[in-house]
Amino acid sequence: xxxxxxxxxxxxxxxxxxxxxxxxxxxxxxxxxxxxxxxxxxxxxxxxxxxxxxxxxxxxxxxxxxxxxxxxxxxxxxxxxxxxxxxxxxxxxxxxxxxxxxxxxxxxxxxxxxxxxxxxxxxxxxxxxxxxxxxxxxxxxxxxxxxxxxxxxxxxxxxxxxxxxxxxxxxxxxxxxxxxxxxxxxxxxxxxxxxxxxxxxxxxxxxxxxxxxxxxxxxxxxxxxxxxxxxxxxxxxxxxxxxxxxxxx
Amino acid sequence: xxxxxxxxxxxxxxxxxxxxxxxxxxxxxxxxxxxxxxxxxxxxxxxxxxxxxxxxxxxxxxxxxxxxxxxxxxxxxxxxxxxxxxxxxxxxxxxxxxxxxxxxxxxxxxxxxxxxxxxxxxxxxxxxxxxxxxxxxxxxxxxxxxxxxxxxxxxxxxxxxxxxxxxxxxxxxxxxxxxxxxxxxxxxxxxxxxxxxxxxxxxxxxxxxxxxxxxxxxxxxxxxxxxxxxxxxxxxxxxxxxxxxxxxxxxxxxxxxxxxxxxxxxxxxxxxxxxxxxxxxxxxxxxxxxxxxxxxxxxxxxxxxxxxxxxxxxxxxxxxxxxxxxxxxxxxxxxxxxxxxxxxxxxxxxxxxxxx
Numbered sequence: 001x002x003x004x005x006x007x008x009x010x011x012x013x014x015x016x017x018x019x020x021x022x023x024x025x026x027x028x029x030x031x032x033x034x035x036x037x038x039x040x041x042x043x044x045x046x047x048x049x050x051x052x053x054x055x056x057x058x059x060x061x062x063x064x065x066x067x068x069x070x071x072x073x074x075x076x077x078x079x080x081x082x083x084x085x086x087x088x089x090x091x092x093x094x095x096x097x098x099x100x101x102x103x104x105x106x107x108x109x110x111x112x113x114x115x116x117x118x119x120x121x122x123x124x125x126x127x128x129x130x131x132x133x134x135x136x137x138x139x140x141x142x143x144x145x146x147x148x149x150x151x152x153x154x155x156x157x158x159x160x161x162x163x164x165x166x167x168x169x170x171x172x173x174x175x176x177x178x179x180x181x182x183x184x185x186x187x188x189x190x191x192x193x194x195x196x197x198x199x200x201x202x203x204x205x206x207x208x209x210x211x212x213x214x215x216x217x218x219x220x221x222x223x224x225x226x227x228x229x230x231x232x233x234x235x236x237x238x239x240x241x242x243x244x245x246x247x248x249x
Numbered sequence: 250x251x252x253x254x255x256x257x258x259x260x261x262x263x264x265x266x267x268x269x270x271x272x273x274x275x276x277x278x279x280x281x282x283x284x285x286x287x288x289x290x291x292x293x294x295x296x297x298x299x300x301x302x303x304x305x306x307x308x309x310x311x312x313x314x315x316x317x318x319x320x321x322x323x324x325x326x327x328x329x330x331x332x333x334x335x336x337x338x339x340x341x342x343x344x345x346x347x348x349x350x351x352x353x354x355x356x357x358x359x360x361x362x363x364x365x366x367x368x369x370x371x372x373x374x375x376x377x378x379x380x381x382x383x384x385x386x387x388x389x390x391x392x393x394x395x396x397x398x399x400x401x402x403x404x405x406x407x408x409x410x411x412x413x414x415x416x417x418x419x420x421x422x423x424x425x426x427x428x429x430x431x432x433x434x435x436x437x438x439x440x441x442x443x444x445x446x447x448x449x450x451x452x453x454x455x456x457x458x459x460x461x462x463x464x465x466x467x468x469x470x471x472x473x474x475x476x477x478x479x480x481x482x483x484x485x486x487x488x489x490x491x492x493x494x495x496x497x498x499x500x501x502x503x504x505x506x507x508x509x510x511x512x513x514x515x516x517x518x519x520x521x522x523x524x525x526x527x528x529x530x531x532x533x534x535x536x537x538x539x540x541x542x543x544x545x546x547x548x549x550x551x552x553x554x555x556x557x558x559x560x561x562x563x564x565x566x567x568x569x570x571x572x573x574x575x576x577x578x579x580x581x582x583x584x585x586x587x588x589x590x591x592x593x594x595x596x597x598x599x600x601x602x603x604x605x
């Protein structure tokens with residue numbers, strides 16, 4: 001699904017990523033962990049096209065997306081969530097999830113004033129959005145401003161929003177950051193449900209390792225811009241190198 | 250002093266309609282889509298200069314006559330020729346009017362579209378405000394010094410409205426006022442429909458967070474270009490109507506203060522609210538006329554005060570007070586909802602979005 005080949009990213013004299021390679025197979029949930037500053041978020045930004053890599057190659061579904069623009073990458077089926085909830089806070093919950101739907105006929109200035117061109121599509125999308133919101137238990141709050149939601153609800157809304165574009169792969173950056181433990185578990189259960197129901201693949205950066213290890217198929221560990229280890233959660237937990245840099249053992 | 254109340258009302262309505270077009274255009278660009286267009290004077294002037302050119306060069310050709318250079322020694326015969334055509338050949342006059350609108354809208358739209366791509370090269374979109382502010386003034390100074398467009402700093406006078414053939418001046422003014430209001434109404438209808446459609450949702454998303462909109466598959470550069478195309482075309486049309494209303498094209502009318510007037514209208518009325526734009530246009534038009542009339546009265550009474558300049562002080566004070574106490578304007582943007590909200594509410598009540 002996603003193949004990252006020897007990606008390097010320099011910010012001036014600082015090397016944030018140094019020849020990072022990883023593979024995310026279709027239908028899996030893959031974790032990406034590492035101490036702060038190890039390059040996890042930078043890697044997600046580079047994959048999603050927000051920052052161009054200095055060197056290396058990224059293939060998504062067999063297509064080279066190394067230098068593609070973020071909107072093109074999303075259109076190809078790769079969605080991205082942000083570390084801080086990046087919702088449209090002034091807009092309603094429903095408008096937030098309606099936005100990513102692809103090929104909306106009403107999103108054209110010539111057709112937009114005439115409702116008959118897009119009415120049916122908008123209805124169908126609204127019903128679909130309602131179902132997605134119901135999955136994350138936000139359906140009763142669809143007409144509230146996104147800024148009125150709690151931190152955990154914002155994270156859930158962001159995941160629901162990602163899925164409205166029918167992506168094949170979703171990159172999530174700390175989906176449970178700042179979220180109460182009970183809701184954090186809920187968020188991962190939602191991710192698991194989505195994977196089972198829609199076959200969506202996930203690459204997740206997360207600091208709550210206990211939670212992450214319960215749900216992922218494999219884990220990549222990053223350290224100082226490099227991949228330090230890769231394996232199943234049980235292998236990573238016992239890997240001495242990982243314990244040294246990550247757990248300080 | 251005798252004031253013909255009816256004529257004043259007609260004049261007011263015409264000025265209001267033209268101001269409303271400018272305000273709706275800026276509200277679409279900045280209020281809804283978040284593009285700080287400080288080049289309103291430029292886009293309005295494109296319409297006015299187009300009018301100057303078509304009414305002196307195209308009009309005679311449409312009437313089957315040879316165009317006369319409207320500047321310099323042939324100024325008088327050229328003026329006589331176009332007045333004659335407008336008075337006696339309604340079809341040619343109206344045809345020229347329609348063509349002028351089309352040409353102005355196309356030029357305005359294309360310039361707006363091209364300008365929007367400057368944003369891509371700028372670090373911050375607010376730099377666009379500066380680029381347009383300076384760009385507008387540069388174009389104005391060029392036109393003022395370049396004879397072939399509108400006779401340089403002399404301007405072009407005697408541009409009759411599209412209803413000059415009616416004969417009765419008051420009837421012609423009423424018809425023109427109605428026409429201007431119809432254009433303002435159409436622009437209001439269009440931008441109101443746009444704002445309440447999925448396209449409006451898209452524009453507000455781009456306004457709030459461009460990066461996130463891009464990460465959700467939206468081509469922000471293209472969306473901004475579309476908005477600038479539409480907004481600039483509307484502004485250029487208002488420029489045509491502005492020139493026809495005063496019957497004169499002069500570069501002195503399209504200075505930076507025009508841009509500021511339109512900004513005051515939108516900030517006063519309420520950013521992102523088309524009704525606010527209309528209210529702002531109405532209030533500023535009224536204040537504009539009131540200060541102009543007061544200035545004349547004061548001058549007649551022998552007062553030394555040049556009251557016309559108080560207008561600018563007044564507008565500045567209004568802008569400051571609004572930004573301090575009501576930054577969202579008199580009619581703030583409503584959290585209006587796209588039809589999706591009604592469908593979802595209905596589907597949650599009845600289990601079917603399509604039930605009546």
